Amino acid sequence: MLYPFSVVDKLGFTEIKELLRAECISPMGKALVDKIQFITKFELLDKLLKQTAEFKDLLQNDSPFPASNYLDFSYHIHKMKPEGSFLTEEELHQLALVLATVFQTVKYFKERENRYSNLQLLLDGLVIEEQILKEIDKVLDPKGRIRTNASKTLQDLSTKIAAAEKESGNRMDALFKQAQKEGWTGDGSLTIREGRVVVPILAEHKRKFKGYIHDESSTGQTVFIEPAEVFELNNKIRDLEFEKRREIIRILVGITAQIRPYSTLLQSYHGLLTKLDFIRAKAKLALKLDAQLPILKNEPSIKLYNAKHPLLYISHQQSGL
Numbered sequence: 001m002l003y004p005f006s007v008v009d010k011l012g013f014t015e016i017k018e019l020l021r022a023e024c025i026s027p028m029g030k031a032l033v034d035k036i037q038f039i040t041k042f043e044l045l046d047k048l049l050k051q052t053a054e055f056k057d058l059l060q061n062d063s064p065f066p067a068s069n070y071l072d073f074s075y076h077i078h079k080m081k082p083e084g085s086f087l088t089e090e091e092l093h094q095l096a097l098v099l100a101t102v103f104q105t106v107k108y109f110k111e112r113e114n115r116y117s118n119l120q121l122l123l124d125g126l127v128i129e130e131q132i133l134k135e136i137d138k139v140l141d142p143k144g145r146i147r148t149n150a151s152k153t154l155q156d157l158s159t160k161i162a163a164a165e166k167e168s169g170n171r172m173d174a175l176f177k178q179a180q181k182e183g184w185t186g187d188g189s190l191t192i193r194e195g196r197v198v199v200p201i202l203a204e205h206k207r208k209f210k211g212y213i214h215d216e217s218s219t220g221q222t223v224f225i226e227p228a229e230v231f232e233l234n235n236k237i238r239d240l241e242f243e244k245r246r247e248i249i250r251i252l253v254g255i256t257a258q259i260r261p262y263s264t265l266l267q268s269y270h271g272l273l274t275k276l277d278f279i280r281a282k283a284k285l286a287l288k289l290d291a292q293l294p295i296l297k298n299e300p301s302i303k304l305y306n307a308k309h310p311l312l313y314i315s316h317q318q319s320g321l
Contacts, residue, residue: 012309012310012311015311016285016310016311017033017034017036019285019310019314020033020036020281020282020285021033021034021281023280023281023282023284023285024277024278024281025067025070025277025280025281026070026071026072026273026274026277027072028070028072028074028270028273028274028277029070029274029277029278029280029281031274032274032275032277032278033278033281042296042298045296046296047118047121049293049294049296050118050293051118051119051121051122051279052279052282052283052286052293053283053286053293054116054117054118054119055116055119055279055280055282055283056283056286056287057116058116058119058283059280059283059284059287060287062112063108065105065108065280066101066104066105066108067280068097068101069094069097069098069100069101070098070101070273070277071094071097071098072270073094073095073098073266073270074267074270076091076094076095076266077263077266077267077270079091080256080259080260080263081260081263083257083260084253085253085256086249086252086253086255086256087252087255087256087259088252089140089144089145089146089248089252090144092136092139092140092144092252092255092256093140093143093144095136095259095266096133096136096137096140096144098269098273099132099133099136099269100133101273102269102272102273103128103130103133105272105273105276106123106126106128109123119279122272122275122276123272126268126269126272127265127268129262129265132259132262132265132266135255135258135259136255136259138150138255139251139252139255146248146251146252150248150251151247151250151251153247154244154247154248154251157240157243157244157247158244160240161237161240161241161244164233164236164237164240165237167233168230168233168234168237171227171229171230171233172190172197172199172227172230175199175227175229175230176190176199179199179201179209182205182208183205184201184202184205184208184209185199185200185201185202186200186202186221186222188200188201188222191224193214193215193224194214194215196214196226196234197226197230198214198215198224198225198226199211199224199225199226199227200217200222200223200224201222201223201224201225202221202222202223203216203220203221203222203223206223206225209225209227210227210228211225211226211227211228211230211231212225212226212228212231213225214226288314288317289308289310289313289314290308290313291310
């Protein structure tokens with residue numbers, strides 16, 4: 001089909017695309033709007049229009065459609081491809097949220113088999129592999145944090161850290177109370193310096209309190225000391241934290257390796273959410289425009305009945321006329 005290059009702007013189609021982009025809830029959907037072109041294939045146009053009409057009916061007359069966590073996880077798929085790479089806790093959590101939305105969507109349509117026949121074409125050939133989500137759930141809690149029991153080593157390290165922190169806190173409290181009793185602390189209280197809990201000691205008594213000076217007050221009358229015995233405990237905690245982080249990375253490398261074989265399938269899930277967001281946006285815009293499904297004929301003719309220009313319709317709606 002031949003048409004002037006300026007027809008997109010002449011018909012106000014550029015403005016319509018902007019309205020459509022605003023209805024999308026994902027960057028993927030918005031990107032798909034930018035790729036819209038005129039369609040000359042009758043069968044394809046008929047299918048796309050019917051999909052929009054079905055989604056419009058769904059929005060008007062059915063239960064709420066799963067429309068949360070439409071995240072662009074193409075970066076995650078790309079990042080996990082090299083051997084030895086790993087997704088972070090946040091990235092795994094995002095992937096889990098997306099997968100939950102995909103599986104909820106599939107369930108939604110299965111429960112309404114044959115009602116949305118054109119929309120269900122989007123699911124043709126789609127493999128549903130819920131094991132991916134199950135594997136992620138083994139290591140992440142619902143808030144996206146590594147489970148303490150994700151491995152025996154991690155559980156042991158977490159227990160040791162908690163015990164060491166408790167011991168450090170108890171020793172710090174005891175030493176602080178002793179320093180107060182001796183009159184070495186003035187009116188100060190425990191505080192933080194350089195990421196460490198320290199005791200404020202009057203400068204004149206600093207040699208009586210064994211420890212490491214981290215800072216002093218602007219007047220120089222108070223020094224902030226980390227008790228020597230607590231210092232050693234805190235170093236132990238720090239070393240344990242490093243071990244814990246290494247164990248978490250080992251777990252993340254492991255779970256990413258388990259998910260890696262599903263990269264192609266994850267890409268198909270990404271494509272599904274992209275198309276659904278795009279179709280949903282068209283349906284929502286159709287509702288705002290009070291647009292109806294046109295009757296298509298596979299011949300070069302056109303008849304308009306009670307036609308309204310969408311931009312003028314919106315303008316009138318906004319003006320209250």
